[in-house]
Amino acid sequence: MSKLLSTFSARHLVFLAVLLAATVPLLLNIRLTHTASDETKRFYANINSLPSGSVVLISFDFEASAFAEIKPLADAVLRHCFRQNLRIIGLSLFAEGTALGEQTLSRIAIEKGKTYGIDYVYLGFRPQYTSAILAIGESLPKEFPTDYFGAATAAMPVLSGVINYDQIATVISITDGGMPTYWVDYAVTRYHARLQTVLTATMATSLYPYVSSGQIQGLIAGLKGAAEYELLLNEAGGGGRGLLAQSVSQIAILAIIIVGNVVGYLGRRRKWQ
Amino acid sequence: MISRLAWIATLVTGLFMVAQYFIKTDATNAVYTTLLDYYQIIFAVSMIVGGIGLLKQHSLKVQRSSQQRRYSLITIAAILFMVIAAVIFGTGAASPYQWAFNNLQAPMQATTFSLLAFFVASAAYRGFRVKSAPAFVLALAAVIVLVGKSGFGEMVSQQLPAIAGWVLNNPSTAAKRGILIGVGIGSVATALRVILGIERSYR
Numbered sequence: 357m358s359k360l361l362s363t364f365s366a367r368h369l370v371f372l373a374v375l376l377a378a379t380v381p382l383l384l385n386i387r388l389t390h391t392a393s394d395e396t397k398r399f400y401a402n403i404n405s406l407p408s409g410s411v412v413l414i415s416f417d418f419e420a421s422a423f424a425e426i427k428p429l430a431d432a433v434l435r436h437c438f439r440q441n442l443r444i445i446g447l448s449l450f451a452e453g454t455a456l457g458e459q460t461l462s463r464i465a466i467e468k469g470k471t472y473g474i475d476y477v478y479l480g481f482r483p484q485y486t487s488a489i490l491a492i493g494e495s496l497p498k499e500f501p502t503d504y505f506g507a508a509t510a511a512m513p514v515l516s517g518v519i520n521y522d523q524i525a526t527v528i529s530i531t532d533g534g535m536p537t538y539w540v541d542y543a544v545t546r547y548h549a550r551l552q553t554v555l556t557a558t559m560a561t562s563l564y565p566y567v568s569s570g571q572i573q574g575l576i577a578g579l580k581g582a583a584e585y586e587l588l589l590n591e592a593g594g595g596g597r598g599l600l601a602q603s604v605s606q607i608a609i610l611a612i613i614i615v616g617n618v619v620g621y622l623g624r625r626r627k628w629q
Numbered sequence: 630m631i632s633r634l635a636w637i638a639t640l641v642t643g644l645f646m647v648a649q650y651f652i653k654t655d656a657t658n659a660v661y662t663t664l665l666d667y668y669q670i671i672f673a674v675s676m677i678v679g680g681i682g683l684l685k686q687h688s689l690k691v692q693r694s695s696q697q698r699r700y701s702l703i704t705i706a707a708i709l710f711m712v713i714a715a716v717i718f719g720t721g722a723a724s725p726y727q728w729a730f731n732n733l734q735a736p737m738q739a740t741t742f743s744l745l746a747f748f749v750a751s752a753a754y755r756g757f758r759v760k761s762a763p764a765f766v767l768a769l770a771a772v773i774v775l776v777g778k779s780g781f782g783e784m785v786s787q788q789l790p791a792i793a794g795w796v797l798n799n800p801s802t803a804a805k806r807g808i809l810i811g812v813g814i815g816s817v818a819t820a821l822r823v824i825l826g827i828e829r830s831y832r
Contacts, residue, residue, distance in 0.1 A: 367751050374750045388780040393790065420735035421742035452738075455720070455730055484672035487665040494662050505721075546650070557778070564797055565806040580780060603780035609750050610775050613768070616754040 366619070370612055377608035381601040388599050392584040395567070399552060399574035400436070400588045402526065408441040410525035411518055413492075415535070416448040416457025417485075422532030422556050423456055428582035428594030429554045430460050430530050436589055438468040442525070443514050444476040447500070449485035449535065457530075458504055473512045480504030485538055493520050493547035521549035526573070530554045536563055540571045557581075578602070636826040643824035684708060770796055 392400070406412070414434070418426050437444055446461045448454040458478050465476050472478075479500040482488035491499040496518055500509055509515050517523055527549050529536045536553040543549035550573055553563060557578025566572040576585055579602045582595025642664070649657040687701035714726040721727065759765045776782055777793025822828035 366754065370751050370754050371747045374747050378746065390780055390783055393794070395794075419738060420730075421738040423735065424739055424743075452734075455727060456735070459722075459731075482669065483676065484669045487668040487672075491662065491665045491669075494658070494665070498662070561797060561801055562805060564802045565809060568798060568802055578778075580778060583780070599780045605746065606775050606779040607781060609753055610772060612750050612754045613757045613771070616757060617759055617768075620758045620760075 373608050373612060374605065377605045378601055381604045382597075384600070386600050387596050388583075388603065390580075390583065390587070390599075392588050393581075395574070396576050396581055396584040396588065399576045400585065402552060402574045403433070403436050403440060403442075406440060406442055406525050409443060411443045411445060411523055412437050413445045413447070413524045413527045414457075414461070415527065415529045415531075415539075416446065416453040416460070417450050417529050417531040417533070417535035418456070418556075419450060419452045419532060420456060425556050425579060425598075426530060426532060426554075427460065428579060428598060429576060429585070431464060431593055432582055432585040432589060432591070432595060433528060433530070433554055433576075434461065434464040435468065435591060435593075436585070438464060438470055438475070439589075441475075445479060445496075445515065445518070445524070446476065447479040448481045449488055451481055451483075454481040454504070473507075474514055477509065477512055477514045478504045479509070485535065486542055489538060489542040490546070493543060493549070496520055521547040524549065526550045526552055528552050528554060531559070532556045533559060534562065536566065536572060540566050544571050554581075632829065636829065640824055640826065643820070680708065680712075770800075 403412075414437075416430070434444070444461065444465075446457055448457045458480075461476060461478055462472075465472070470476055480503065482491075482499065488499065497510060497515070503509050503512075521527070521543060527539060527543060529539050529551065531553060532555065536551065536555070539549070539551050539553075544551050551571065552574035553572055555563070555575070555577050557580070560575065560577035563572060563575060567575050576582070579595050579598040582593065583599040584595075586593045586595050645657075645660065646664070649661045684705060687704050690701040691698050691705070711726060711729060714724065714729065718724040718726060757768055757771070759768050773789070774793045774796055776785055777789040777791075777796075782790045782793065819828065
């Protein structure tokens with residue numbers, strides 16, 4: 357036993373602590389009580405304020421690696437948009453997000469009883485995101501003459517009257533990276549598009565300057581953002597389920613930092629002596 | 630000569646793209662949208678070139694009898710499978726391409742990304758040592774944001790999430806904005822250097 361223990365380094369113990377912190381809470385059916393933050397309330401209010409039939413362009417700009425964190429956020433926002441009877445135009449500027457975006461949009465649309473081509477459409481992937489964002493500003497029908505499945509978009513009721521960003525009530529970039537900065541640079545600055553973003557928690561900090569400047573009108577991030585949005589929607593989802601696991605993991609990392617400092621201090625004191 | 634032609638093309642295109650932002654006519658719009666189309670076409674073709682380059686590189690690795698040849702074989706097989714499956718069966722929901730994406734690529738990427746949590750924790754254990762006043766401020770900010778933005782923030786204190794929000798919206802945003810302004814000025818300078826032919830990476 358002592359031989360086994362001696363083979364464990366501090367690194368192994370750190371890994372074990374993180375593993376337990378991330379997995380054990382998932383097995384417990386406990387939901388943390390919390391309230392929605394101001395930024396989540398602002399995003400929710402922005403969607404709520406849109407009249408029925410308004411067009412929302414949702415860009416699924418993420419990779420498969422971040423899907424576990426993005427999925428509850430995307431689900432909650434899509435549920436809200438469909439509940440408000442908004443027309444949804446889905447697309448992806450990341451090759452890998454294309455299939456996941458289509459699956460997510462279709463799943464929630466079916467759940468809400470929406471019809472393809474009338475209530476929503478999925479336009480698929482366009483390479484080179486800067487030129488795709490700019491091209492939508494010039495003419496969306498020209499940029500996307502067919503949808504993801506190869507059907508002509510011209511006669512689709514969901515796209516009726518949509519020419520460029522002027523007819524789009526809000527653009528929502530669902531992302532795990534810095535894609536909203538490109539939407540700000542090319543869609544907001546040049547075409548005055550109204551932008552909101554849904555993203556992983558780690559990326560939120562880098563986008564706060566755009567939120568405070570008003571270039572991004574709403575932002576929700578991470579599993580906590582998803583849990584808060586589900587609270588406002590009054591619908592259970594993956595955010596509430598994952599919040600405990602993420603929060604326990606955060607506290608575990610905090611404990612690891614404290615232990616690291618204590619160990620470091622004791623080591624330094626031993627040296628001084 | 631070719632280098633000079635490339636520079637002239639860069640100069641003309643660069644100056645046109647700047648000018649068309651301010652001068653909006655049907656003619657400039659037509660050229661602008663055509664350029665956007667070409668931009669996407671060139672990017673799509675570059676992806677094919679990249680794929681062929683990757684295949685070539687791994688084929689060379691397979692020919693050399695190295696210990697890593699099995700990984701190169703797996704890479705080649707994966708690339709060929711995805712391309713052939715997409716060409717023959719399409720990329721629809723029930724296609725082999727989609728099956729491989731959902732059941733192989735997505736879980737593998739998620740697994741690799743999940744490892745990040747372990748490395749972050751390990752790095753925090755070794756690297757977050759408070760040895761000076763700036764290190765203390767950094768650690769304090771990290772603790773406030775970590776707890777304040779977690780699900781336990783409100784349980785610890787009703788004010789903690791608001792304090793965490795203040796840290797993110799004020800000192801953090803101020804620093805980030807400074808970096809962004811610097812990046813913006815740097816981007817303009819680099820663009821001017823490319824347009825004027827001072828920076829010629831294509832030479």
